[in-house]
Amino acid sequence: MKFFKNIIDRFAGKPVDWDELEEALIRSDIGVPMTLRIVKQLQERDTRSRITANDISEVAQEEIGRVLPINPPRIRPLPAHPKVILIVGVNGTGKTTSTAKLAHFFKTRRHTVLLAAADTFRAAAIEQLGIWAERVAWR
Ligand SMILES: Nc1nc2c(ncn2[C@@H]2O[C@H](COP(=O)(O)OP(=O)(O)O)[C@@H](O)[C@H]2O)c(=O)[nH]1
Ligand SMILES: [Mg+2]
Known part of the structure:
Protein backbone atom coordinates (compact mmCIF):
# COMPACT_ATOMS: atom_id res chain seq x y z
CA MET A 1 0.00 0.00 0.00
CA LEU A 68 -13.53 -2.33 12.33
CA PRO A 69 -16.68 -4.46 12.55
CA ILE A 70 -15.98 -8.19 12.89
CA ASN A 71 -18.32 -9.10 10.05
CA PRO A 72 -18.39 -6.12 7.72
CA PRO A 73 -21.35 -6.08 5.35
CA ARG A 74 -20.60 -7.54 1.97
CA ILE A 75 -20.32 -4.78 -0.62
CA ARG A 76 -19.21 -6.80 -3.62
CA PRO A 77 -21.79 -7.11 -6.37
CA LEU A 78 -22.96 -10.60 -7.23
CA PRO A 79 -22.58 -11.77 -10.82
CA ALA A 80 -25.48 -10.64 -13.04
CA HIS A 81 -27.10 -8.67 -10.19
CA PRO A 82 -26.87 -4.89 -10.11
CA LYS A 83 -26.02 -3.62 -6.65
CA VAL A 84 -27.05 -0.18 -5.42
CA ILE A 85 -24.97 1.60 -2.80
CA LEU A 86 -26.48 4.79 -1.38
CA ILE A 87 -23.96 7.13 0.19
CA VAL A 88 -25.44 9.65 2.64
CA GLY A 89 -23.91 12.01 5.16
CA VAL A 90 -23.17 15.52 6.29
CA ASN A 91 -21.68 17.96 3.77
CA GLY A 92 -17.94 17.87 3.42
CA THR A 93 -17.39 14.54 5.16
CA GLY A 94 -15.94 12.83 2.09
CA LYS A 95 -18.92 11.14 0.42
CA THR A 96 -17.96 12.14 -3.12
CA THR A 97 -14.30 11.26 -2.59
CA SER A 98 -15.17 7.91 -1.02
CA THR A 99 -17.61 7.22 -3.86
CA ALA A 100 -14.77 7.72 -6.34
CA LYS A 101 -12.59 5.34 -4.30
CA LEU A 102 -15.34 2.71 -4.29
CA ALA A 103 -15.86 3.17 -8.04
CA HIS A 104 -12.14 2.66 -8.59
CA PHE A 105 -12.14 -0.42 -6.33
CA PHE A 106 -14.97 -2.02 -8.32
CA LYS A 107 -13.59 -1.00 -11.71
CA THR A 108 -10.23 -2.61 -10.97
CA ARG A 109 -12.22 -5.78 -10.24
CA ARG A 110 -13.85 -5.54 -13.66
CA HIS A 111 -17.30 -4.41 -12.55
CA THR A 112 -19.25 -1.81 -14.50
CA VAL A 113 -19.90 1.23 -12.35
CA LEU A 114 -22.57 3.88 -12.73
CA LEU A 115 -22.36 6.97 -10.52
CA ALA A 116 -25.51 9.01 -9.94
CA ALA A 117 -25.36 12.36 -8.12
CA ALA A 118 -28.32 12.96 -5.85
CA ASP A 119 -26.93 16.00 -4.08
CA THR A 120 -29.60 18.70 -3.96
CA PHE A 121 -27.87 21.60 -2.24
CA ARG A 122 -24.16 21.71 -2.70
CA ALA A 123 -22.91 23.96 -5.51
CA ALA A 124 -21.09 22.00 -8.23
CA ALA A 125 -21.66 18.68 -6.45
CA ILE A 126 -22.80 17.01 -9.65
CA GLU A 127 -19.85 18.38 -11.63
CA GLN A 128 -17.48 17.22 -8.88
CA LEU A 129 -18.79 13.67 -9.10
CA GLY A 130 -18.57 13.88 -12.91
CA ILE A 131 -14.89 14.83 -12.71
CA TRP A 132 -14.19 11.88 -10.41
CA ALA A 133 -16.14 9.56 -12.70
CA GLU A 134 -13.93 10.60 -15.62
CA ARG A 135 -10.74 10.18 -13.61
CA VAL A 136 -11.79 6.72 -12.48
CA ALA A 137 -12.90 5.74 -15.99
CA TRP A 138 -9.52 6.49 -17.52
CA ARG A 139 -7.27 4.92 -14.95
N1 LIG B 1 -7.70 14.70 4.47
C1 LIG B 1 -8.72 14.10 3.84
N2 LIG B 1 -9.52 14.85 3.12
C2 LIG B 1 -10.55 14.24 2.50
C3 LIG B 1 -10.80 12.84 2.58
N3 LIG B 1 -11.90 12.55 1.85
C4 LIG B 1 -12.30 13.71 1.33
N4 LIG B 1 -11.49 14.74 1.71
C5 LIG B 1 -11.60 16.17 1.36
O1 LIG B 1 -12.70 16.70 2.08
C6 LIG B 1 -13.39 17.65 1.27
C7 LIG B 1 -14.85 17.23 1.14
O2 LIG B 1 -14.91 15.96 0.50
P1 LIG B 1 -16.14 15.54 -0.42
O3 LIG B 1 -15.84 14.16 -0.93
O4 LIG B 1 -16.43 16.60 -1.44
O5 LIG B 1 -17.30 15.47 0.67
P2 LIG B 1 -18.88 15.38 0.47
O6 LIG B 1 -19.42 16.76 0.64
O7 LIG B 1 -19.33 14.47 1.59
O8 LIG B 1 -19.15 14.80 -0.89
C8 LIG B 1 -12.67 17.68 -0.07
O9 LIG B 1 -11.79 18.79 -0.07
C9 LIG B 1 -11.91 16.38 -0.10
O10 LIG B 1 -10.74 16.48 -0.88
C10 LIG B 1 -9.89 12.07 3.36
O11 LIG B 1 -10.01 10.84 3.50
N5 LIG B 1 -8.88 12.76 3.98
MG1 LIG C 1 -20.30 15.57 -2.50
Whole structure:
Protein backbone atom coordinates (compact mmCIF):
# COMPACT_ATOMS: atom_id res chain seq x y z
CA MET A 1 0.00 0.00 0.00
CA LYS A 2 1.39 3.36 -1.04
CA PHE A 3 0.14 4.93 2.15
CA PHE A 4 2.27 2.71 4.40
CA LYS A 5 5.17 2.78 1.98
CA ASN A 6 5.50 6.57 2.28
CA ILE A 7 5.56 6.38 6.05
CA ILE A 8 7.82 3.37 6.14
CA ASP A 9 10.36 4.93 3.76
CA ARG A 10 10.70 7.86 6.11
CA PHE A 11 11.05 5.94 9.35
CA ALA A 12 12.36 2.47 8.80
CA GLY A 13 15.84 1.52 9.86
CA LYS A 14 16.58 4.71 11.80
CA PRO A 15 16.28 5.37 15.50
CA VAL A 16 12.68 6.39 15.90
CA ASP A 17 11.63 9.95 16.47
CA TRP A 18 8.27 9.18 18.08
CA ASP A 19 6.97 12.74 17.78
CA GLU A 20 7.75 12.77 14.08
CA LEU A 21 6.10 9.39 13.55
CA GLU A 22 3.04 10.55 15.47
CA GLU A 23 2.81 13.68 13.32
CA ALA A 24 3.20 11.68 10.09
CA LEU A 25 0.37 9.32 11.06
CA ILE A 26 -1.96 12.15 12.02
CA ARG A 27 -1.16 13.99 8.78
CA SER A 28 -2.01 10.80 6.91
CA ASP A 29 -5.55 10.87 8.28
CA ILE A 30 -5.13 8.07 10.80
CA GLY A 31 -6.76 10.29 13.42
CA VAL A 32 -5.42 11.18 16.86
CA PRO A 33 -6.82 8.31 18.99
CA MET A 34 -5.74 5.64 16.47
CA THR A 35 -2.31 7.25 16.03
CA LEU A 36 -1.76 7.16 19.79
CA ARG A 37 -2.72 3.46 19.89
CA ILE A 38 -0.34 2.60 17.05
CA VAL A 39 2.55 4.56 18.52
CA LYS A 40 2.00 2.98 21.95
CA GLN A 41 2.04 -0.53 20.46
CA LEU A 42 5.18 0.23 18.49
CA GLN A 43 6.89 1.60 21.59
CA GLU A 44 6.06 -1.61 23.44
CA ARG A 45 7.58 -3.64 20.61
CA ASP A 46 10.62 -1.45 20.32
CA THR A 47 13.53 -3.01 22.14
CA ARG A 48 16.48 -1.61 20.20
CA SER A 49 15.08 1.84 19.57
CA ARG A 50 14.59 0.79 16.00
CA ILE A 51 11.46 -0.29 14.26
CA THR A 52 11.30 -2.08 10.96
CA ALA A 53 9.07 -1.39 8.00
CA ASN A 54 7.14 -4.53 8.89
CA ASP A 55 6.54 -3.35 12.45
CA ILE A 56 4.84 -0.17 11.29
CA SER A 57 2.57 -1.79 8.76
CA GLU A 58 1.79 -4.82 10.96
CA VAL A 59 0.91 -2.78 14.04
CA ALA A 60 -1.13 -0.24 12.04
CA GLN A 61 -3.11 -2.98 10.30
CA GLU A 62 -3.66 -4.84 13.57
CA GLU A 63 -4.88 -1.77 15.44
CA ILE A 64 -7.11 -0.52 12.61
CA GLY A 65 -8.51 -4.06 12.26
CA ARG A 66 -9.46 -4.03 15.95
CA VAL A 67 -11.87 -1.09 15.51
CA LEU A 68 -13.53 -2.33 12.33
CA PRO A 69 -16.68 -4.46 12.55
CA ILE A 70 -15.98 -8.19 12.89
CA ASN A 71 -18.32 -9.10 10.05
CA PRO A 72 -18.39 -6.12 7.72
CA PRO A 73 -21.35 -6.08 5.35
CA ARG A 74 -20.60 -7.54 1.97
CA ILE A 75 -20.32 -4.78 -0.62
CA ARG A 76 -19.21 -6.80 -3.62
CA PRO A 77 -21.79 -7.11 -6.37
CA LEU A 78 -22.96 -10.60 -7.23
CA PRO A 79 -22.58 -11.77 -10.82
CA ALA A 80 -25.48 -10.64 -13.04
CA HIS A 81 -27.10 -8.67 -10.19
CA PRO A 82 -26.87 -4.89 -10.11
CA LYS A 83 -26.02 -3.62 -6.65
CA VAL A 84 -27.05 -0.18 -5.42
CA ILE A 85 -24.97 1.60 -2.80
CA LEU A 86 -26.48 4.79 -1.38
CA ILE A 87 -23.96 7.13 0.19
CA VAL A 88 -25.44 9.65 2.64
CA GLY A 89 -23.91 12.01 5.16
CA VAL A 90 -23.17 15.52 6.29
CA ASN A 91 -21.68 17.96 3.77
CA GLY A 92 -17.94 17.87 3.42
CA THR A 93 -17.39 14.54 5.16
CA GLY A 94 -15.94 12.83 2.09
CA LYS A 95 -18.92 11.14 0.42
CA THR A 96 -17.96 12.14 -3.12
CA THR A 97 -14.30 11.26 -2.59
CA SER A 98 -15.17 7.91 -1.02
CA THR A 99 -17.61 7.22 -3.86
CA ALA A 100 -14.77 7.72 -6.34
CA LYS A 101 -12.59 5.34 -4.30
CA LEU A 102 -15.34 2.71 -4.29
CA ALA A 103 -15.86 3.17 -8.04
CA HIS A 104 -12.14 2.66 -8.59
CA PHE A 105 -12.14 -0.42 -6.33
CA PHE A 106 -14.97 -2.02 -8.32
CA LYS A 107 -13.59 -1.00 -11.71
CA THR A 108 -10.23 -2.61 -10.97
CA ARG A 109 -12.22 -5.78 -10.24
CA ARG A 110 -13.85 -5.54 -13.66
CA HIS A 111 -17.30 -4.41 -12.55
CA THR A 112 -19.25 -1.81 -14.50
CA VAL A 113 -19.90 1.23 -12.35
CA LEU A 114 -22.57 3.88 -12.73
CA LEU A 115 -22.36 6.97 -10.52
CA ALA A 116 -25.51 9.01 -9.94
CA ALA A 117 -25.36 12.36 -8.12
CA ALA A 118 -28.32 12.96 -5.85
CA ASP A 119 -26.93 16.00 -4.08
CA THR A 120 -29.60 18.70 -3.96
CA PHE A 121 -27.87 21.60 -2.24
CA ARG A 122 -24.16 21.71 -2.70
CA ALA A 123 -22.91 23.96 -5.51
CA ALA A 124 -21.09 22.00 -8.23
CA ALA A 125 -21.66 18.68 -6.45
CA ILE A 126 -22.80 17.01 -9.65
CA GLU A 127 -19.85 18.38 -11.63
CA GLN A 128 -17.48 17.22 -8.88
CA LEU A 129 -18.79 13.67 -9.10
CA GLY A 130 -18.57 13.88 -12.91
CA ILE A 131 -14.89 14.83 -12.71
CA TRP A 132 -14.19 11.88 -10.41
CA ALA A 133 -16.14 9.56 -12.70
CA GLU A 134 -13.93 10.60 -15.62
CA ARG A 135 -10.74 10.18 -13.61
CA VAL A 136 -11.79 6.72 -12.48
CA ALA A 137 -12.90 5.74 -15.99
CA TRP A 138 -9.52 6.49 -17.52
CA ARG A 139 -7.27 4.92 -14.95
N1 LIG B 1 -7.70 14.70 4.47
C1 LIG B 1 -8.72 14.10 3.84
N2 LIG B 1 -9.52 14.85 3.12
C2 LIG B 1 -10.55 14.24 2.50
C3 LIG B 1 -10.80 12.84 2.58
N3 LIG B 1 -11.90 12.55 1.85
C4 LIG B 1 -12.30 13.71 1.33
N4 LIG B 1 -11.49 14.74 1.71
C5 LIG B 1 -11.60 16.17 1.36
O1 LIG B 1 -12.70 16.70 2.08
C6 LIG B 1 -13.39 17.65 1.27
C7 LIG B 1 -14.85 17.23 1.14
O2 LIG B 1 -14.91 15.96 0.50
P1 LIG B 1 -16.14 15.54 -0.42
O3 LIG B 1 -15.84 14.16 -0.93
O4 LIG B 1 -16.43 16.60 -1.44
O5 LIG B 1 -17.30 15.47 0.67
P2 LIG B 1 -18.88 15.38 0.47
O6 LIG B 1 -19.42 16.76 0.64
O7 LIG B 1 -19.33 14.47 1.59
O8 LIG B 1 -19.15 14.80 -0.89
C8 LIG B 1 -12.67 17.68 -0.07
O9 LIG B 1 -11.79 18.79 -0.07
C9 LIG B 1 -11.91 16.38 -0.10
O10 LIG B 1 -10.74 16.48 -0.88
C10 LIG B 1 -9.89 12.07 3.36
O11 LIG B 1 -10.01 10.84 3.50
N5 LIG B 1 -8.88 12.76 3.98
MG1 LIG C 1 -20.30 15.57 -2.50
